[in-house]
Amino acid sequence: MDYAKSxxxxxxxxxxxxxxTGHTSGMCDGYAQANLAVLPAExxxxxxxxTQRNPKSCPVLEVSDRGSRSLKKIAxxxxxxxxxxxxxxxxxxxxxxxxxxxxxxWREDFVSFLIGCSFSFESELIAGDIPVRHIExxxxxxxxxxxxxxxxxxIFHGKMVVSMRPLLPELAVRAVTLTAAMPRVHGAPVxxxxxxSIGIGDIARPDFGDPVTIKQGETPVFWACGVTPQSVIMSxxxxxxxTHAPGHMLITDIKNVLLK
Amino acid sequence: MDYAKSxxxxxxxxxxxxxxTGHTSGMCDGYAQANLAVLPAExxxxxxxxTQRNPKSCPVLEVSDRGSRSLKKIAxxxxxxxxxxxxxxxxxxxxxxxxxxxxxxWREDFVSFLIGCSFSFESELIAGDIPVRHIExxxxxxxxxxxxxxxxxxIFHGKMVVSMRPLLPELAVRAVTLTAAMPRVHGAPVxxxxxxSIGIGDIARPDFGDPVTIKQGETPVFWACGVTPQSVIMSxxxxxxxTHAPGHMLITDIKNVLLK
Numbered sequence: 001m002d003y004a005k006s007x008x009x010x011x012x013x014x015x016x017x018x019x020x021t022g023h024t025s026g027m028c029d030g031y032a033q034a035n036l037a038v039l040p041a042e043x044x045x046x047x048x049x050x051t052q053r054n055p056k057s058c059p060v061l062e063v064s065d066r067g068s069r070s071l072k073k074i075a076x077x078x079x080x081x082x083x084x085x086x087x088x089x090x091x092x093x094x095x096x097x098x099x100x101x102x103x104x105x106w107r108e109d110f111v112s113f114l115i116g117c118s119f120s121f122e123s124e125l126i127a128g129d130i131p132v133r134h135i136e137x138x139x140x141x142x143x144x145x146x147x148x149x150x151x152x153x154x155i156f157h158g159k160m161v162v163s164m165r166p167l168l169p170e171l172a173v174r175a176v177t178l179t180a181a182m183p184r185v186h187g188a189p190v191x192x193x194x195x196x197s198i199g200i201g202d203i204a205r206p207d208f209g210d211p212v213t214i215k216q217g218e219t220p221v222f223w224a225c226g227v228t229p230q231s232v233i234m235s236x237x238x239x240x241x242x243t244h245a246p247g248h249m250l251i252t253d254i255k256n257v258l259l260k
Numbered sequence: 261m262d263y264a265k266s267x268x269x270x271x272x273x274x275x276x277x278x279x280x281t282g283h284t285s286g287m288c289d290g291y292a293q294a295n296l297a298v299l300p301a302e303x304x305x306x307x308x309x310x311t312q313r314n315p316k317s318c319p320v321l322e323v324s325d326r327g328s329r330s331l332k333k334i335a336x337x338x339x340x341x342x343x344x345x346x347x348x349x350x351x352x353x354x355x356x357x358x359x360x361x362x363x364x365x366w367r368e369d370f371v372s373f374l375i376g377c378s379f380s381f382e383s384e385l386i387a388g389d390i391p392v393r394h395i396e397x398x399x400x401x402x403x404x405x406x407x408x409x410x411x412x413x414x415i416f417h418g419k420m421v422v423s424m425r426p427l428l429p430e431l432a433v434r435a436v437t438l439t440a441a442m443p444r445v446h447g448a449p450v451x452x453x454x455x456x457s458i459g460i461g462d463i464a465r466p467d468f469g470d471p472v473t474i475k476q477g478e479t480p481v482f483w484a485c486g487v488t489p490q491s492v493i494m495s496x497x498x499x500x501x502x503t504h505a506p507g508h509m510l511i512t513d514i515k516n517v518l519l520k
Contacts, residue, residue: 045305048312052320060312183443 003027008075008251012083015251018100021085023140023209023247029123032185032256033249034061034074035115035226036084037233038102038242041066044111046154050232051113053151057160057228059184061252061259064112069103071114074252079103080112086245088230093237102242110242115226117249118163120185120256124178130171133212140247141165142206143227147199148190150232158235161207162190162198162222166214172221179223184259191222198222208246263287268335268511272343275511278360281345283400283469283507289383292445292516293509294321294334295375295486296344297493298362298502301326304371306414310492311373313411317420317488319444321512321519324372329363331374334512339363340372346505348490353497362502370502375486377509378423380445380516384438390431393472400507401425402466403485407459408450410492418495421467422450422458422482426474432481439483444519451482458482468506 003011003020008028014020024033039047044066051058062074069080081103089096089105099105118141122132134141141163148160167175172192180188195203203220204211208227214220233241244250263271263280268288274280284293299307304326311318322334329340341363349356349365359365378401382392394401401423408420427435432452440448455463463480464471468487474480493501504510 045308048305048308049323052308052312052323063309063312 004029008253009077011251012075012078015085016079016082021100024085024249024251025119025140025247026135028251030255032061032074032252032254032259033117033119034252035117035229036080036242036244036250037113037115037229038080038110039113039238040107040240041109041111043155043238046156047113049153050150050156051115053153054228055183056187056190057150057224057226059116059186060113061116061184061254062114066111067108069106074114074254075250076253078250080250081106084244084248084250086248088243088245090230090233090241090243092239093234098245105242113229114250115229116185116259117226118186118223119249120259121179121182123256124182125175128174128178130167130175130178133166134210137212139210139212141209142212143208143225143246144195144200145207145231150228155236155238156232158232160190161225161227161231163225164203164206164220164222166212166218167221168218172219175221181260185256186224186226189221190224193219195220264289268513269337271511272335272338275345276339276342281360284345284509284511285379285400285507286395288511290515292321292334292512292514292519293377293379294512295377295489296340296502296504296510297373297375297489298340298370299373299498300367300500301369301371303415303498306416307373309413310410310416311375313413314488315443316447316450317410317484317486319376319446320373321376321444321514322374326371327368329366334374334514335510336513338510340510341366344504344508344510346508348503348505350490350493350501350503352499353494358505365502373489374510375489376445376519377486378446378483379509380519381439381442383516384442385435388434388438390427390435390438393426394470397472399470399472401469402472403468403487403506404455404460405467405491410488415496415498416492418492420450421485421487421491423485424463424466424480424482426472426478427481428478432479435481441520445516446484446486449481450484453479455480
């Protein structure tokens, strides 16, 4: 069962019951998925300003009220602390562990940031006859930490993380056009071609996710990625942060077409 | 002299020298203009969250660092406290006075929010053969406080302010298409037609700016307006806030086409 045709609410229930614990790529066709960053309120202003200054990597879909595990707009009824298949906890910038449920760690001063995800534009790419390799190969998308500096805000600074999809050059152009129209889910690519010029040493060894096949004649196309906050959290070292594990997203009730 | 062909830096210098003190509609063709809201840092998180939750009325172009009167991206070299032709100071939500220079009121804890302005899409409308009535009539754009609730964030809540341009119905459709492509300057209209249904009692008496002629067969078209923060400041009553006077904007160095 690939859950491509399932409703977000149903898949979230299976995730909450820990019947789904893997990555969510390709699930709930047509619905937006979201990256998560949870921070204590003392860091919330700096982080929100960071997202404003880095809209390509951090397009905010919703910010929770302080202490709340609920979302009003993008996923009413969801529990932020239980409805993601896999979470990561960072302490002082160091990943401390992965969990399928973080409700026992929740604090009254936590603020949750839900950030748009490139999975949203993949159905648009597929509809435009553009192949998405990691979906074809049943893998998580490959993600890389680049040498591109984010614009800093308060304590938050660090390098941009990108996701990569290999495409024939003529399809890369079409992919730019289609994704440029979706700025709330990272928008147009940040780079096309030579991985080294953005600090990626080995395209076959992504920092997060899985490697995918790059066929003869294809060029790698890179989009800003919602895992960027994790790279930034590692640099900024807030006392605690909770994120999703890369590729393991919150599936929202918002249709991708409404993010255009 | 209408300053339509002047460079932003030149016009800002004339404003700083108080040689221009009127509204900026139609000035520096092709360059974005920005609304201003300055608040003490204690309100900055709530206000930034308010802008995130109300992107149509409050599309943020840049947020200053705390205490700084400079902008890094949209107008390097500009002085936030002197380069706007007319400012308003609100104390506890009440307009206390208008000034052409607010540098003597500046505080180390002030944070400045620069918000996209509908003047940016007017050159796009004109390029698309859509008449912009207040420019034709040499007036400030008419603005109205509606009955549309903004989404609240912390102390900030209130009604949306809109700007209005009267258009023939077939041109209204074209105006939707053109402005939808510019979400960083308010994007598509929020309402077309009947003013009463959004709480506007008398279209001939705007709350801000000037009334304009509505010709036979034309329908009023309403866009979310960057004066909304002033309506919200009047509701939320922060101890102090400094804004631009409606229509009296910061002229930035950013070209409108780059806000698409």
